[in-house]
Amino acid sequence: xxxxxxxxxxxxxxxxxxxxxxxxxxxxxxxxxxxxxxxxxxxxxxxxxxxxxxxxxxxxxxxxxxxxxxxxxxxxxxxxxxxxxxxxxxxxxxxxxxxxxxxxxxxxxxxxxxxxxxxxxxxxxxxxxxxxxxxxxxxxxxxxxxxxxxxxxxxxxxxxxxxxxxxxxxxxxxxxxxxxxxxxxxxxxxxxxxxxxxxxxxxxxxxxxxxxxxxxxxxxxxxxxx
Numbered sequence: 674x675x676x677x678x679x680x681x682x683x684x685x686x687x688x689x690x691x692x693x694x695x696x697x698x699x700x701x702x703x704x705x706x707x708x709x710x711x712x713x714x715x716x717x718x719x720x721x722x723x724x725x726x727x728x729x730x731x732x733x734x735x736x737x738x739x740x741x742x743x744x745x746x747x748x749x750x751x752x753x754x755x756x757x758x759x760x761x762x763x764x765x766x767x768x769x770x771x772x773x774x775x776x777x778x779x780x781x782x783x784x785x786x787x788x789x790x791x792x793x794x795x796x797x798x799x800x801x802x803x804x805x806x807x808x809x810x811x812x813x814x815x816x817x818x819x820x821x822x823x824x825x826x827x828x829x830x831x832x833x834x835x836x837x838x839x840x841x842x843x844x845x846x847x848x849x850x851x852x853x854x855x856x857x858x859x860x861x862x863x864x865x866x867x868x869x870x871x872x873x874x875x876x877x878x879x880x881x882x883x884x885x886x887x888x889x890x891x892x893x894x895x896x897x898x899x
Contacts, residue, residue, distance in 0.1 A: 680893035684832065703865060707894070722786050780819060809826075811832065
């Protein structure tokens, strides 16, 4: 299982010969290393409706004949307003079996509105289970104590936002690491724009000093293998 940070909240996972992308925001992102026409995927996971998490999903889905996985309201929005027929709607707490992975939609505490102002259901995170590994994408969220229950699944990698202002910041992300108890933790949703600028090296040092997890800091476009 190879994991690549595409900048902001966008992540690419390669599982054998299959690929999935989370929250593709590439063409208008100031930090994305690739444009949307440079990636090819089988599935697109959407955590919530904001533009910086949905912007390129329809284009990628059409070009790749990929399936969009999202909470029911967002899946229906892509089907009825964007003409995407291949969608998988689900809801928080449920599992979805893909040919190469199993996906659990988790709670996230965040707002959700689609780019045209439509209701975007509830924000969510994901646990992706494949090849005997589990990756938890907290996505855009505040800290919440039930992260402990997600940790009970046994998480090999947790991807947590650290940008503050619109999500939890560094202090709360460290508490999240203690709740989730992952083997490794990677930061996300920071340094895209000045309001969410963070000192990621300071975050990394604190992870080492204050938790049992190993920090995995990537630059946009960098990958590592679980």
